[in-house]
Amino acid sequence: MHAFGLIDCNNFYASCERVFQPKLKNSPVVVLSNNDGCIIARSEEAKSLGIPMGAPYYKYKDCIEKNHVNIFSSNYELYGDMSERVMDSIRLMVEKNNIEVYSIDEAFIKLSGDNISEYAKKISSNIMQWTGIPTSIGISNTKTLSKIANHVAKKIAEENVFDMRDEKIKEKVMKKLPVNKIWGISTGWSEKLRNLDIHTALELRDADSNFIRKKLGVVVERIVLELRGISCLDIEKYKNKKSIIVSKSFGTLITDINLLEQALSNHVARACEKLRIQNSKAKSISIFIQTNKFRKDLPQYKASKHHILELPSSDTGKLIKISKNLLNIIFKNNYLYSKCGVTLQDISSNNYEQKHMFEKNDPIIDTLMKRVDSLNSYLGKNSVFHASQGTTKEWKMKRKNLSPCYTTNWKSLPLVR
Incomplete structure (x- = not known):
């Protein structure tokens, strides 16, 4: 008999920072969002201080300083690489077909055998030993129940593993769990369920399924x-993305079209990298620019433009050129821009080749792109880049408390003295 497990990295962003700074153990840690705006990750010590998830940093600045909370800007390069290391560790212990990477810090697994709970403890222990990232694992008969079991594992289970396959244990847990905490139940659905006098997971489980289908x-x-x-x-097996979006807010409001071109070129380059990672090409590209909608004291403007290519492409240079042409069409002077972004759509596999009477893809370009990706993987991110991406990057988002990219940049390798 098989069982499902949900592996969830505990306080993932904060845990990543602790891996390379052991002095942070048992100290409160918070990680901030883009431009150091909101609190998006907290260690258990920070949670105990009453610092809520998603709270604006400035509102809790006094509390953070008073309690000597360690502050970090989001280090997405580090978190992404550490996530891949965790997932690689899982792949060493669970068959590939029995793993579903659900998010940057979560994965569903399917296990079978007589000692599933013990093996889950081994998985958690090995991940900690190999990566330094603590995990919690919930086990049960379905993915939804394993998600619930994981909530319990984080709070009370020894060795961070909670097995919820026993019927009595299921009832005890679900009796206390509000419907809005169930995986897949939206705010709207939870409100409708409460109107039907269904308030807990246990009450939903025992409801007439035909009635629920009719109503919801x-x-x-x-x-x-x-x-x-x-x-x-x-x-679920891994599926290639049908669209790829890259966008970020600027660290400061900008009016210069040259800076907008730099930012947009960087976003296009990143989107093309993601495209090539999944061995795909895109046939259409959209860009957008916008002012800060929260600054009501400033003139507002938002615009986007779309372009369809003759043939699908993953050529960074070609797509950067197209994006700059689109930018010149929608750009207007005398506005303070806060954000821009790019979307690649109509994505198809490299194995699919569309014929065209007047155009054809150059295989030399595909080889060149592979070489660029290989060099950046070996030497570090953006070691090779297009000139239009710029070097100073005045538009970059604020990350005043950014930690080193310990695992993705040779210059940031920890030193042992």
Whole structure:
């Protein structure tokens, strides 16, 4: 008999910072969002101080300083690489077909055998030993129940593993769990369920599934069945993205079209990297620029433009040129811009080749792009880049408390003295 497990990295961003700074152990840590705006990750010590998730940093600045909380800007390069290391560790212990990477810090697994709980403890222990990242694992008969079990594992389970396959344990846990805490139940659905006098996971489990389907649809009915231990959601295989979006707010408001071109070129370059990682090409590209909608004291402007290519491409240079042409069409002077972004759409596999009467893809360009990606992987991010991406990058988001990129930049390697 198989079981599902949900592996979740504990306070992931904060844990990543602690891996390379052991002095932070047992000290409060918070990680801030883009431009150091909001608190998006907290260690357990920071949570105990009453610092809420998503709170604006400035509102809790006094509390943070008073309690000597360690502050970090988001280091996405570090977090992304550490996530891959955690997932690689899981792949060494679980068959590839039984793993579903759900998010940057979560993965569903399917296990079978007589000692599933003990093996889950071994998985958690090995991840900690190999990466330094603490994890919690919830085990049960379905993915939805394993998600619930993971909530318990984070709070009370020894060795960070909680096995919730026993029926009595399921009832005890679900009796206390509000419906809005169930994986897949939206705010709107939870409100409708409360109007139907269904307040807990146990009450939803015991509700008439046909009645639930009639009132809320097949998706919620499927959740009911999952809560009953009937598996409706299996491990999903990795699927290539159908669209790729890259956008970021600027560190300061800008008016110069040259700086906008630099930022946009960087976003296009990153989007093309993601495109090539999944061995794909895009046939259309969209860009947008906008002012700060929260600054009501400033003139507002937002615009976007779309372009369809003759043939799908992953050529960074070509797509940068197109994006700059689109920018020149929608750009207006005398506005303070706060953000820009790019979306690659109509994505197809490299194995699919569309014929065209007047154009054809140059295989030399594809080889060149592979060489650039290889060099950047070996030498470090943006070791090789297009001139239009700029060097000073005055537009970059604020990250005053950024830690080194310990695992992705040779210059940031920790030194042992």
